[in-house]
Amino acid sequence: xxxxxxxxxxxxxxxxxxxxxxxxxxxxxxxxxxxxxxxxxxxxxxxxxxxxxxxxxxxxxxxxxxxxxxxxxxxxxxxxxxxxxxxxxxxxxxxxxxxxxxxxxxxxxxxxxxxxxxxxxxxxxxxxxxxxxxxxxxxxxxxxxxxxxxxxxxxxxxxxxxxxxxxxxxxxxxxxxxxxxxxxxxxxxxxxxxxxxxxxxxxxxxxxxxxxxxxxxxxxxxxxxxxxxxxxxxxxxxxxxxxxxxxxxxxxxxxxxxxxxxxxxxxxxxxxxxxxxxxxxxxxxxxxxxxxxxxxxxxxxxxxxxxxxxxxxxxxxxxxxxxxxxxxxxxx
Numbered sequence: 001x002x003x004x005x006x007x008x009x010x011x012x013x014x015x016x017x018x019x020x021x022x023x024x025x026x027x028x029x030x031x032x033x034x035x036x037x038x039x040x041x042x043x044x045x046x047x048x049x050x051x052x053x054x055x056x057x058x059x060x061x062x063x064x065x066x067x068x069x070x071x072x073x074x075x076x077x078x079x080x081x082x083x084x085x086x087x088x089x090x091x092x093x094x095x096x097x098x099x100x101x102x103x104x105x106x107x108x109x110x111x112x113x114x115x116x117x118x119x120x121x122x123x124x125x126x127x128x129x130x131x132x133x134x135x136x137x138x139x140x141x142x143x144x145x146x147x148x149x150x151x152x153x154x155x156x157x158x159x160x161x162x163x164x165x166x167x168x169x170x171x172x173x174x175x176x177x178x179x180x181x182x183x184x185x186x187x188x189x190x191x192x193x194x195x196x197x198x199x200x201x202x203x204x205x206x207x208x209x210x211x212x213x214x215x216x217x218x219x220x221x222x223x224x225x226x227x228x229x230x231x232x233x234x235x236x237x238x239x240x241x242x243x244x245x246x247x248x249x250x251x252x253x254x255x256x257x258x259x260x261x262x263x264x265x266x267x268x269x270x271x272x273x274x275x276x277x278x279x280x281x282x283x284x285x286x287x288x289x290x291x292x293x294x295x296x297x298x299x300x301x302x303x304x305x306x307x308x309x310x311x312x313x314x315x316x317x318x319x320x321x322x323x324x325x326x327x328x329x330x331x332x
Contacts, residue, residue, distance in 0.1 A: 036249075038304065045245035046312050049238045053316040056234035057085050063227035067128040067215035072119035074111040082324035089321035092314070099129050105328065127211020139232055140269050147266055155263050155294060239265040242309045251304065252297045264290060268309070283310045 061080040068075045083105040087098030103125040110120035147155060218224055240261035246253040267290045271282035284306040291302035 038308075040249040041245045041304075041308065042248060043245065045241045046308055049241040049245070049309070049312050050316045052234050052237050052241065053313045054320055056231055056238070057081065057088075057316070057320055059227055059231045059234060060084055063224060063231060064128065064132050066218045066220070066224045066227065067131055068106065068120060068125070069219055070214045070217040071124050071128070071211065072110045075106060075109065075120060078327075079106060079109045082328050085317065085320040085324040086328065087321075088317035089325070092317070099126075099133075103129060123206075123208050124211035124214070127208040127213075128215045130208070131212055131215045135228060139228060140266070140272075143232070143262075143266050143269075147263060151259075151263075235269070236262055236265050238313065239268070239309065242305060242312070245308060246305060251301050252295065253305070256295070260295075263294075264305075264309075 058081060061084040062077060064084065065075060065077060065080040068080065083102035086105065087102040090098035090101045103122055106120055106125050107118055107122045110118040113119055236258075240258055243253055243256045243261050243264075247256070248254075264287060267286050268283050271286050284303060287306040287309070288299040288302040291297040291305060292299050297305075
């Protein structure tokens with residue numbers, strides 16, 4: 001019961017944070033101008049953005065499969081695609097909950113060894129997901145640092161003035177949790193042979209470590225890096241297409257180019273570290289602040305870009321995730 005109450009509180013706080021950010025972003029919006037912007041945007045570009053988003057789902061699933069191949073070469077592209085897209089829907093409701101679900105889907109379809117055990121056991125798959133997320137974090141940091149260094153005069157003030165004012169106390173909480181986790185892992189290691197519960201936890205931790213270690217034995221690191229580049233290029237393209245959709249609406253987006261799309265993509269990617277369902281609220285807030293402070297586009301106008309960009313990808317996730325869920329439901 002205590003665990004259920006804890007989960008309810010955690011998810012309620014997450015939803016409340018998303019609602020608060022959405023309220024801050026949408027308050028004072030001129031809804032007539034909002035409707036005008038939607039009515040005058042070029043929807044062909046929005047549809048193109050959705051298609052590129054679906055393509056990025058496929059690329060992400062292909063890249064993740066590369067880390068799974070050393071563990072179980074029988075894992076199919078379709079399995080990883082279904083797992084990734086279903087996880088997106090779960091993440092809209094439960095932050096990070098989709099990561100657990102996609103691990104379970106892959107484990108369920110994994111082949112068995114001579115002892116009847118799954119080759120891609122749940123703990124090993126968790127290790128590959130950690131590696132998958134780590135790579136994206138590294139790429140995101142590299143892009144942000146690159147933008148800050150190369151275009152400091154153009155966009156540097158946003159990172160030094162605006163982002164610096166955001167409360168990053170969650171980072172310290174994360175460090176504390178990591179420290180407690182490391183201490184607990186040490187206790188499991190020292191006493192795993194004297195306590196059954198600690199023994200099971202230690203075995204699970206070893207499985208995660210095995211998944212992390214084996215994922216680096218992927219058949220082709222070059223293919224993995226190529227897929228990583230393709231993935232982030234697709235994210236860049238989704239941002240550029242939404243700029244294209246609004247360029248003819250007379251809302252101030254006419255002067256924005258591909259480099260501006262890269263900047264907005266990098267700002268939007270920061271919302272992924274904020275624990276809210278599906279990035280709702282966090283993405284909208286950061287994007288509108290960026291458009292207002294750098295380009296002078298009012299927040300009531302910038303929200304149009306944020307909504308088109310975020311909700312078009314959310315729609316793509318719902319469509320693909322729904323189809324994948326139906327396929328998994330009836331799949332033999």
